[in-house]
Amino acid sequence: MRLKPFVPFMLPLKEEIVNQMEFLNELIEANKSMVEYQTMLKNSKLNPQFLLRPVMLKEAVQSTKIEGTHVTLDEVMEADAQTKKANKDIQEALNYYEALMKGMDALKNIPISTRLFKLMHKILLSNDVRGSSRAPGEFRKIQNFLGPEGCTMETATYIPPEPQYVDEYMSNLEKYINDPQDRYNELIRVAIIHAQFETIHPFLDGNGRIGRILIPLYLYNKGVIDYPNFFISDVLERDKHKYYRYLNDTRYKGDWTQWIKFFLECIHIQAKKNIRLIEEVNELYENELARASTIINSSNVLHIVNVMFQRPIFTAKTLSSLTGLPEGTVRRYLNRLEEERMIFSDGKIRSKTYYYYNLLDKLR
Template sequence: MKKPYLPFKLPNDKLIDKERLFNKVIQANKEIAIYNEKLKSSKVRPDLLMDLFSLKEALESSKIEGIQATIDEMLEYRSDEKNVTDDIKEVTNYYIALQEGVYGLKILPLSSRLIKNLHKTLLGGGIRGGSKTPGEFRSVQNYIGTQGSKIENASYIPPEPQLVDSFMSNLDEFMNENDDINDLIKIALIHAQFETIHPFLDGNGRIGRILIPLYLYNKGFISSANLFVSESLEKDKYKYYDLLNATRFNVTDKEDDEDQYEKDIVAVRKIYSDWIDFFLSACINESHKLIDKIEKINELYNVAMDKSTKIINSNKMRQVIDVIFEFPIFTKNKIKSRMTIPVTTLDGYLKKLVEAKIIYSDEKPRNRKYYFYDLINILR
């Protein structure tokens, strides 16, 4: 039977082939910088874009774990908080944990204490996994395998529970250490190490992916916690799993066989560089996609604002359009919760917007919902 894995402690300069990764790091840095500038200069408020992108990230990261929900379902739920399913709860918890992480960094370092808080939120509220000691590191042995499989058939057995605190303390130090390792390479190592330690009984993958934007934001590499890579990871999820699993390589003890040790170190460096290269590609791909989305949303904002103000040229109409960009599926009550406007005025505005086919209505006599499909389609 396989034994629990004993990871490397970090930092470990034997894991990085800087020469191989040099060009990819430069490319990733460039694309992320362009994305950051696009976000900061957006005509749609950056915090509103971030909110929508965070929701999409929550969906994609949860999808990797088999949680099924769509952007349409999440936007529907946000419009009135009705018709909630277990999957919607889990995605919502992820979204909330990500926001809590950003606020938490104002008072806490990025460390085990904050990570435990995020885990408690992720598995809170009576969802699946809620019995798996939310907010606490595991005190029993866990393992990764197919559903229903036994530990002897595991694809990976993480470190023994009594070692979790020690490995997480080492990871805490590494995350907060000022060194000369590029931040993108470093978060790739952090993510792999966290998944290798697997400190919780459930939710490790999702917490590990939440750490990516939080770490980069905490280091000042990005202006907000806005770099989301889960969509790319989900599209290649079996490669993602395989590359992570490959990093759990047992190196021969140098004293037992020095020649084999040297060969193993060469192999480990290639394995880690394969993982980091894949991660950097995900960063580049997602930066491209996010840049494209920002450009399309800004173009749509100009068109929607121009069309709507030609119908009714007022500051109130402009405010309504701003709310619609925040909530692409909405009710009258949602708009009234975001701005002060008489009901009769709002009714008139919405009627005009529907007639102009800027938005669409389900035409229900009560609790009517409106759909801004042009924005929803960009987010899908």
């Protein structure tokens, strides 16, 4: 039977739709692990801002993977360091990173809103990537549908609301984001918000990625996290078929409880993974700073190591620019670090690229 365009519930959801007792334990665990993660970040030996860039680039890779893009973290970091030409897949991930950065910056001046969504979407589909001809920065004016590759409207697994209602539903979502009028925990709200955005599917392309960017932006905006660096695309990509099925069950079965339970489990799993990463990176930073200090007899070693943790794939020119040290001095330091096998290079005579694998191995 052919599906009809879906008619979503308006937000806030009626209390009887969501049975909080069904996922109370998951909510407690998710909140507890989030607090633990935030506490660890605050007490980290490494400035939390240092890891923001590599973690965000990893998120860009994972989120675009869900959409079928084939790209590695190394490839994206090489393109970010401008030592590798960006093909369309790499550019998609770089666009995602740029949209995320611009979204965070825009929050200083505007709320999470239609204006913000359109700003990020325009960036996401820029630079001639897949979908760049599908109305970047504008809500859709035609009907769209979702399903397996090659499906038609008749065989679609989900048909979003008719285009003439998109503005109305997005206005309702925007109002809920900024003035929710319910008593739910913020982690429950962000689960509802993400699902509702995907259900409205306001753009012709890029809805999944914008919807996933919305998760850390919302949590950061509401003060749940101190840095906008909490992403769950890694966990969602692992369980993407479950992710899509539970989203669809909120629509055709009205099962919001199972979706929220799953989302909270993803939050908990990701928080625990982040905690392990911070623990490992803290230990690595302390050890590597001590090791580098025995190789380079200069107070400049701190600046060199700090940049390596922000950009584990880099050039001497980049390092010189970010540390303020002369490029010749930087090259001399890098030669010493490479001699001691702390870093590795591609061996090129010109525009040599360096790889700090000890950190890359933990991020991959």
